[in-house]
Amino acid sequence: MANEQYVAALQSVKTFFDNTIECFREEDAEFAPLDGMFTVAQQIAHAAQAVEWFLEGAFRPQGMAMNFEEMEADVRKITSLEDAKTWWNDAMTEATDTVTNAAPESWGEPIRGEIMKNAPRHAIIGGINDHCAHHRGALAVYARLIGLSPKMPYGE
Numbered sequence: 001m002a003n004e005q006y007v008a009a010l011q012s013v014k015t016f017f018d019n020t021i022e023c024f025r026e027e028d029a030e031f032a033p034l035d036g037m038f039t040v041a042q043q044i045a046h047a048a049q050a051v052e053w054f055l056e057g058a059f060r061p062q063g064m065a066m067n068f069e070e071m072e073a074d075v076r077k078i079t080s081l082e083d084a085k086t087w088w089n090d091a092m093t094e095a096t097d098t099v100t101n102a103a104p105e106s107w108g109e110p111i112r113g114e115i116m117k118n119a120p121r122h123a124i125i126g127g128i129n130d131h132c133a134h135h136r137g138a139l140a141v142y143a144r145l146i147g148l149s150p151k152m153p154y155g156e
Contacts, residue, residue: 044084063113
């Protein structure tokens with residue numbers, strides 16, 4: 001039962017995020033409000049990368065990876081909306097598959113490492129939700145700054 005609940009939570013995260021980014025066009029991919037900030041495409045890529053990071057970290061003996069500079073460099077390489085959305089969709093598919101196939105009893109096992117140390121593995125579902133909501137909000141602001149109107153994330 002837990003796996004089904006976690007999958008449903010991930011599906012909501014994806015739907016809400018997809019609704020927000022639906023308004024962007026390829027020509028918006030490299031928009032950032034200020035120099036040095038993530039672009040539209042990089043915000044989406046970063047959200048995708050974080051989903052992978054949470055999932056991998058919850059199940060790795062050493063916990064969450066701490067190579068943040070390297071991770072940021074990977075995100076900064078993304079310049080196309082298509083590439084960012086592909087990463088996002090692939091990350092969410094992998095997350096759903098991982099959650100579906102995880103042994104239900106494994107969700108209570110503690111996370112190792114420094115981040116979320118000793119929290120039960122299922123805590124990553126809330127982490128993914130919060131992190132994606134944060135970037136979804138940033139992307140809604142980006143959209144409005146370039147004259148777009150993002151969809152209400154929670155419904156039609």
